Amino acid sequence: MRSFINFNGQICIVTGAGSADGIGFHTAKLLGELGGKVAVTATSDRIFERVSELEAIGVTAKGYAADLMDRSQVEEFVRQVKADFGRIDVLVNNAGMTQIGVEDRSDLFFEISYEDWDLAICRNLTLCFNVTRNVLPVMRALRYGRIVNISSVTGPLVSAEGESAYSAAKAAIEGMSRAIAIEVAKDNITINNVLPGWIKTASQSEYGAMGGDNTPIGRSAMPSEVANAAVFLCSKEASYITGQGIVVDGGNIIQEFKGQKL
Numbered sequence: 001m002r003s004f005i006n007f008n009g010q011i012c013i014v015t016g017a018g019s020a021d022g023i024g025f026h027t028a029k030l031l032g033e034l035g036g037k038v039a040v041t042a043t044s045d046r047i048f049e050r051v052s053e054l055e056a057i058g059v060t061a062k063g064y065a066a067d068l069m070d071r072s073q074v075e076e077f078v079r080q081v082k083a084d085f086g087r088i089d090v091l092v093n094n095a096g097m098t099q100i101g102v103e104d105r106s107d108l109f110f111e112i113s114y115e116d117w118d119l120a121i122c123r124n125l126t127l128c129f130n131v132t133r134n135v136l137p138v139m140r141a142l143r144y145g146r147i148v149n150i151s152s153v154t155g156p157l158v159s160a161e162g163e164s165a166y167s168a169a170k171a172a173i174e175g176m177s178r179a180i181a182i183e184v185a186k187d188n189i190t191i192n193n194v195l196p197g198w199i200k201t202a203s204q205s206e207y208g209a210m211g212g213d214n215t216p217i218g219r220s221a222m223p224s225e226v227a228n229a230a231v232f233l234c235s236k237e238a239s240y241i242t243g244q245g246i247v248v249d250g251g252n253i254i255q256e257f258k259g260q261k262l
Helices: 023-033 047-056 071-085 114-142 164-187 206-213 223-234
Strands: 011-015 037-042 061-065 090-093 145-150 189-196 245-248
Touching: 011 023, 011 071, 011 114, 023 037, 023 047, 023 090, 023 145, 023 223, 037 047, 037 071, 047 061, 061 071, 071 114, 090 114, 090 223, 114 145, 114 164, 114 189, 145 164, 145 223, 164 189, 189 223, 223 245
Parallel strands: 011 037, 011 090, 037 061, 090 145, 145 189, 189 245
Antiparallel strands: none
8 A cells, every 4th residue: 555645766955954843854854754865954064963863764865054045055055956866856945034143133113124124034035035946947857846935824824023024024935936836837846835833842932832822722833743734735746736825823823812711
């Protein structure tokens, strides 16, 4: 009996996979467990620790340290993956939101500096553009590809104080994806977005944990639960889904009252 989904013979890039308890690493792990060969990247050398963990469970993996906001590094990264593996079938754009060694700021819109605005847009939107723009020609030559962006409910559906730049970037990814979906559909390439809500990681704040506790399901998502949605959209079986966003938020968006239940 065959498995519903497998990635045998496929080369899968996952960006932003440096954190052991992050969405990127869990996505790479699942793709590898289902037969894919994974190319993972992060800005720091900790990506090679993740590669060792993947190899320890039998996954074929190779790590690359690169700043994906730097277009020359992106070009070299994609060139190297193609040289190492010969093809690229799957791209998961997970990198963004935070970066090792860079302060995460949340300024009100009327106080945000030009520099902080530009950095947030570059980290959360332009970075995704950079990688997708360089990978798409490889996929078009194969006449096959699956692209999944890890976006957020913040921006496309909701927002919060101090999140204007982040919200703008994540909402823009949705619009960009729809345009790309139309342009490459005839090449058998799909592009979709996964929109997580509250996620339980080692760095989750008390505020975030409280938000997760007040979802209908009553907890934050595990990173693996977001990875499950992403991996389905990466599969051949998701062939008729493109330009869409799947919300993974425990039902938080659909409830009118989001405060603590009495």
